[in-house]
Amino acid sequence: MNRTTSIFVSLFAALLALMATQAGAVEYGTIAGDRSSIAFTSKQMGVAVDGRFRKFTAALNFDPAKPAAASARIDIDLNSIDAGSKDADDEVVGKQWFNVKAFPTATFVSSSVKALGGDRYEAQGKISIKGKSQDVSLPFTLKHDGNSATIDGSLTIKRLDFAIGEGAWADVSTVANEVQIKFRFIAAKK
Numbered sequence: 001m002n003r004t005t006s007i008f009v010s011l012f013a014a015l016l017a018l019m020a021t022q023a024g025a026v027e028y029g030t031i032a033g034d035r036s037s038i039a040f041t042s043k044q045m046g047v048a049v050d051g052r053f054r055k056f057t058a059a060l061n062f063d064p065a066k067p068a069a070a071s072a073r074i075d076i077d078l079n080s081i082d083a084g085s086k087d088a089d090d091e092v093v094g095k096q097w098f099n100v101k102a103f104p105t106a107t108f109v110s111s112s113v114k115a116l117g118g119d120r121y122e123a124q125g126k127i128s129i130k131g132k133s134q135d136v137s138l139p140f141t142l143k144h145d146g147n148s149a150t151i152d153g154s155l156t157i158k159r160l161d162f163a164i165g166e167g168a169w170a171d172v173s174t175v176a177n178e179v180q181i182k183f184r185f186i187a188a189k190k
Contacts, residue, residue, distance in 0.1 A: 032148075041182075042178075042179045043175070049084055056076040068114065073107065073108070075107050076105060081098070097166075098129075102130075108125055109125055111126070120141055122137060141153065148188050149187050152184050155181050156181070158177045159179050
């Protein structure tokens with residue numbers, strides 16, 4: 001399996017981490033949107049460009065005794081992108097990039113999650129972006145802090161695997177194929 005994933009896998013893995021436990025049954029559900037983030041860095045003409053997504057919804061189900069049976073569905077509002085400027089935002093929601101008129105939402109549906117030891121986990125599932133779907137794997141960490149948990153992860157994806165940036169934008173010397181994703185979610189116990 002290739003390591004290509006997307007911003008949207010990051011969301012899912014982080015949300016699965018909310019449900020993971022270290023010692024005993026602890027479930028997390030409500031994500032503090034104002035304290036959580038999904039950020040990305042791409043390169044245009046060799047210069048780093050930062051951005052983020054502001055809106056998503058999640059449906060979670062997790063039995064701490066059976067992490068492989070965990071399920072989650074994450075839907076991301078692609079129109080909520082902040083690519084650094086109004087011009088960039090207007091461009092990336094267009095047909096050659098995310099094409100939000102035809103594909104307004106990116107989705108991740110989980111198949112399993114497994115503990116890797118310590119605070120480390122790995123999620124498996126399928127992402128769908130712009131009409132294309134792929135099986136993915138994503139490592140992340142979860143740290144308990146009283147009645148909340150912090151989930152952090154970082155990965156690199158290839159945008160062209162999902163036809164993000166078509167036509168002239170498919171030239172990787174202009175916009176790099178690799179996009180670095182960093183996420184942090186804060187969640188409260190159920």
